[in-house]
Amino acid sequence: MARTGTEELRRRNRAALLEQLHRHGPQTRAELTEALGLNRSTIGALATDLAESGHLQETTGRSTGSAGRPSTLVECVPKAATVAAVEIRARSVRFALVGLGGEVLERTESGLDEDADPMDAVAVITGGTAAEAIEAVAAVPGLVDAGVVAHSTELGWAGRDASADLEAATGREWRVVDTATAAAVGEWSRGDAHESTKLLYLHGGRGLTAGLVIEGRAQRGGSIQLGHIVVKPGGLECACGLLGCLEAEMEAFAYTEDIEHATAAAGLGDAAARDRLRRAGQDLGRALGAVVTATGPDEILFGGWLRELYLSAAAPVRSALAETTLPHLRSKLRLRTPVLGEEGPLIGAAEAGFAAVIDRMR
Amino acid sequence: MARTGTEELRRRNRAALLEQLHRHGPQTRAELTEALGLNRSTIGALATDLAESGHLQETTGRSTGSAGRPSTLVECVPKAATVAAVEIRARSVRFALVGLGGEVLERTESGLDEDADPMDAVAVITGGTAAEAIEAVAAVPGLVDAGVVAHSTELGWAGRDASADLEAATGREWRVVDTATAAAVGEWSRGDAHESTKLLYLHGGRGLTAGLVIEGRAQRGGSIQLGHIVVKPGGLECACGLLGCLEAEMEAFAYTEDIEHATAAAGLGDAAARDRLRRAGQDLGRALGAVVTATGPDEILFGGWLRELYLSAAAPVRSALAETTLPHLRSKLRLRTPVLGEEGPLIGAAEAGFAAVIDRMR
DNA sequence: CGTCATATGTTGCAGTCAACAACAAATCTC
DNA sequence: GAGATTTGTTGTTGACTGCAACATATGACG
Numbered sequence: 172m173a174r175t176g177t178e179e180l181r182r183r184n185r186a187a188l189l190e191q192l193h194r195h196g197p198q199t200r201a202e203l204t205e206a207l208g209l210n211r212s213t214i215g216a217l218a219t220d221l222a223e224s225g226h227l228q229e230t231t232g233r234s235t236g237s238a239g240r241p242s243t244l245v246e247c248v249p250k251a252a253t254v255a256a257v258e259i260r261a262r263s264v265r266f267a268l269v270g271l272g273g274e275v276l277e278r279t280e281s282g283l284d285e286d287a288d289p290m291d292a293v294a295v296i297t298g299g300t301a302a303e304a305i306e307a308v309a310a311v312p313g314l315v316d317a318g319v320v321a322h323s324t325e326l327g328w329a330g331r332d333a334s335a336d337l338e339a340a341t342g343r344e345w346r347v348v349d350t351a352t353a354a355a356v357g358e359w360s361r362g363d364a365h366e367s368t369k370l371l372y373l374h375g376g377r378g379l380t381a382g383l384v385i386e387g388r389a390q391r392g393g394s395i396q397l398g399h400i401v402v403k404p405g406g407l408e409c410a411c412g413l414l415g416c417l418e419a420e421m422e423a424f425a426y427t428e429d430i431e432h433a434t435a436a437a438g439l440g441d442a443a444a445r446d447r448l449r450r451a452g453q454d455l456g457r458a459l460g461a462v463v464t465a466t467g468p469d470e471i472l473f474g475g476w477l478r479e480l481y482l483s484a485a486a487p488v489r490s491a492l493a494e495t496t497l498p499h500l501r502s503k504l505r506l507r508t509p510v511l512g513e514e515g516p517l518i519g520a521a522e523a524g525f526a527a528v529i530d531r532m533r
Numbered sequence: 534m535a536r537t538g539t540e541e542l543r544r545r546n547r548a549a550l551l552e553q554l555h556r557h558g559p560q561t562r563a564e565l566t567e568a569l570g571l572n573r574s575t576i577g578a579l580a581t582d583l584a585e586s587g588h589l590q591e592t593t594g595r596s597t598g599s600a601g602r603p604s605t606l607v608e609c610v611p612k613a614a615t616v617a618a619v620e621i622r623a624r625s626v627r628f629a630l631v632g633l634g635g636e637v638l639e640r641t642e643s644g645l646d647e648d649a650d651p652m653d654a655v656a657v658i659t660g661g662t663a664a665e666a667i668e669a670v671a672a673v674p675g676l677v678d679a680g681v682v683a684h685s686t687e688l689g690w691a692g693r694d695a696s697a698d699l700e701a702a703t704g705r706e707w708r709v710v711d712t713a714t715a716a717a718v719g720e721w722s723r724g725d726a727h728e729s730t731k732l733l734y735l736h737g738g739r740g741l742t743a744g745l746v747i748e749g750r751a752q753r754g755g756s757i758q759l760g761h762i763v764v765k766p767g768g769l770e771c772a773c774g775l776l777g778c779l780e781a782e783m784e785a786f787a788y789t790e791d792i793e794h795a796t797a798a799a800g801l802g803d804a805a806a807r808d809r810l811r812r813a814g815q816d817l818g819r820a821l822g823a824v825v826t827a828t829g830p831d832e833i834l835f836g837g838w839l840r841e842l843y844l845s846a847a848a849p850v851r852s853a854l855a856e857t858t859l860p861h862l863r864s865k866l867r868l869r870t871p872v873l874g875e876e877g878p879l880i881g882a883a884e885a886g887f888a889a890v891i892d893r894m895r
Numbered sequence: 896c897g898t899c900a901t902a903t904g905t906t907g908c909a910g911t912c913a914a915c916a917a918c919a920a921a922t923c924t925c
Numbered sequence: 926g927a928g929a930t931t932t933g934t935t936g937t938t939g940a941c942t943g944c945a946a947c948a949t950a951t952g953a954c955g
Contacts, residue, residue: 176910176911176941176942176943177539177542177910177911177912177913177940177941177942177943178910178911178912178942179542179942180539180541180542180911180912180913180941181911181912181913184912184913199932200932200933201931201932201933204932209913209914210913210914210915211932211933211934212913212914212915212933212934212935213912213913213914215933215934216912216913232921232922232932232933234921234922234923235922236922236923237922237923237930237931238922238923238924238929238930238931239921239922239923239929239930239931239932240919240920240921240922240930240931240932240933241921241922241931241932242931242932242933243932243933314859314861314862316861321859321861322859322861329861330861368753368754369753369754385753385754386753391730391731391747391748392730392731392747392828392829393829395826395827395828395829396826396859396862399826399858399859400823400826400827401819401822401823401856401857404819404856404857411859412860413856413857413858413859414856457763457766460763461762461763461823461824461826461827462823462827464757464758464761464762464823464824465757465762465823465824465827465828466754466757466827466828467754467755467757494763494766494775494776495763495766495775496761496775497676497683497684497758497761497773497775498774499676499678499683499684499691499692500676500758538912538913538914538939538940538941539911539912539913539914539939539940539941539942540913540939540940540941541913542912542940542941542942543940543941543942546941546942561903562903562904563902563903563904566903571942571943572942572943572944573903573904573905573943574904574905574906574942574943574944575941575942575943577904577905578941578942594903594904594950594951596950596951596952597951598952599901599902599951599952600900600901600902600951600952600953601900601901601902601903601950601951601952602901602902602903602904602948602949602950602951603902603903603950603951604902604903604904605903605904
């Protein structure tokens with residue numbers, strides 16, 4: 172149970188102030204007073220508090236054009252708290268060091284040999300910076316449960332304790348999240364999906380997963396294994412052992428290039444390519460229908476190579492969705508593509524780290 | 534934004550104390566001190582505070598058998614805050630008046646003529662007690678969104694503003710929830726599903742809906758329209774306009790009696806009846822597979838007439854589920870039947886009311 | 896049956912916090 | 926340049942929780 176006393180109140184307010192600045196960027200003390208509903212004097216005390224601890228920086232106010240004394244601007248000091256984020260993929264490992272406030276301070280990508288262990292690549296790519304960071308978060312494409320990757324089509328893992336293995340390889344603790352949920356968090360917090368109250372992010376890598384963010388919070392229990400929704404009972408055998416999984420039925424498409432080739436061919440009048448795209452869109456739409464009925468999102472983002480598929484086959488996706496969901500669920504559903512692109516998972520993973528940091532302050 | 538100051542701390546602690554007693558029943562001040570992590574003197578102040586406002590009752594301590602001064606027992610005063618809960622069904626309306634602490638003070642059921650408006654029946658059955666209650670909550674089988682019933686197979690409503698209509702009929706405000714989610718809340722809070730972190734309750738009435746409770750909190754966005762998961766694209770036409778919905782494919786079974794008859798017939802060697810049960814179980818299992826993949830529950834309860842179906846056709850349900858979900862998702866999934874029976878929706882609806890009452894105290 | 900150990904309620908005190916009001920500072924308007 | 930306006934600063938006040946000392950109620954033990 173949480174510690175109590177009046178100090179708790181102070182901690183809560185300090186954390187709330189820092190969170191406000193981290194999420195909404197630099198603000199004046201006057202704006203903070205409004206946003207947090209606290210008194211001017213209290214905001215002043217909190218701000219100097221956090222400035223002394225090095226988390227914030229106060230710059231003397233510039234005139235806003237309107238009357239009155241200009242308010243001092245308060246902003247996060249990025250290097251005051253950094254989070255190391257990595258995204259593990261089948262053939263590469265990506266790394267970003269993100270500072271408080273959301274600024275990306277470093278960024279690297281490293282290819283991966285077929286037989287190399289990604290954990291070693293993480294150790295190399297993060298180098299010394301992982302130790303400096305206050306939190307380290309790894310995004311893994313698949314079903315993650317308490318640091319353990321229960322299932323990952325892309326990496327071929329089942330039951331691998333990624334948290335422990337990363338710690339062994341790098342010498343520090345890691346938080347493990349799934350790529351789709353991370354990307355959903357990223358698009359919600361730093362993309363343009365902030366209005367969504369139930370955001371479903373579809374991640375197309377070697378496997379298909381989805382992440383759900385409800386009112387800005389990652390859905391407990393991790394990602395949705397979109398690729399293992401059964402769209403055709405008794406259909407093609409999937410690597411997971413089930414029959415008729417979406418992933419198995421759509422196997423013809425597994426990478427962005429496949430879609431690009433097919434789109435180009437379809438544009439040149441290749442009827443077979445057009446048909447492949449149409450059927451893939453239809454399969455996706457059907458699986459999506461079940462997920463939409465079960466979760467009721469108000470926004471869906473097509474990420475990874477699903478972005479290309481959606482852009483090439485929006486019509487079949489939409490019509491299959493229309494055939495498998497109730498009108499009311501469709502009526503407030505927006506289908507879009509993400510704005511952070513390949514950065515989404517890294518940014519979202521970092522946000523998961525910052526959320527932990529701020530929670531710990533309370 | 535919430536009011537601030539040290540008074541907020543007091544309000545939070547007061548609410549926490551009341552919630553603790555409401556949820557866990559009578560406790561001694563010593564136990565409360567342990568549970569809330571507050572000081573003895575603080576607990577004392579809070580308790581006398583709430584005793585003076587009439588919410589609590591303190592009875593002088595009885596000896597526990599161990600040494601030391603006996604601790605005073607603290608318990609909720611049921612009549613201090615009552616919630617009126619109704620469940621609206623196609624052919625009946627049920628009512629319960631629930632007191633603080635969860636005690637059911639009154640209970641009534643009333644049949645409903647085919648052409649009668651349930652709202653009028655609610656006005657009659659609640660009578661004067663609805664006005665006395667601090668909150669009134671109506672459980673409706675279907676997709677509820679901000680007081681509006683977007684879709685209800687059972688009641689044949691689409692877009693009906695139940696909240697407004699109930700207020701017009703009874704003269705007081707009503708909170709509207711969906712029956713399945715209410716039942717899920719009920720089974721979690723007052724049934725024996727309290728250990729579940731993700732509880733999926735399946736409600737079989739005239740339509741099929743499901744409710745999800747995550748860590749004791751109702752899933753935002755209301756119920757899952759289980760009956761409108763498409764299990765057979767291009768299949769039988771459903772009343773909702775889609776093709777191949779679970780509800781349409783299972784239409785042969787729509788009431789408890791249907792199942793009971795079929796089970797009896799199957800027990801007497803009726804192969805056709807056995808086959809009907811098997812196929813119904815299979816269809817249900819398939820739809821459930823998609824929902825499980827999309828939401829990842831750790832416990833599923835079969836409520837309403839689905840209870841009978843599950844008891845009669847557990848094997849096909851389980852095998853269809855096994856064919857449509859990943860092993861990891863199945864491995865920690867328990868399938869059971871509810872313990873509150875027909876009371877679940879009413880009790881859960883009342884809990885939604887109490888949650889609002891306690892939230893308002895903070 | 897009385898004393899001691901144990902656990903708990905009660906009371907007064909100290910530390911902390913946020914709100915408030917009065918004042919000082921910085922800018923705009925006329 | 927004077928007044929209006931907005932904001933930062935400072936000292937005061939009311940409220941809350943934790944703490945320690947004391948009072949109270951029980952069991953254990955001789």
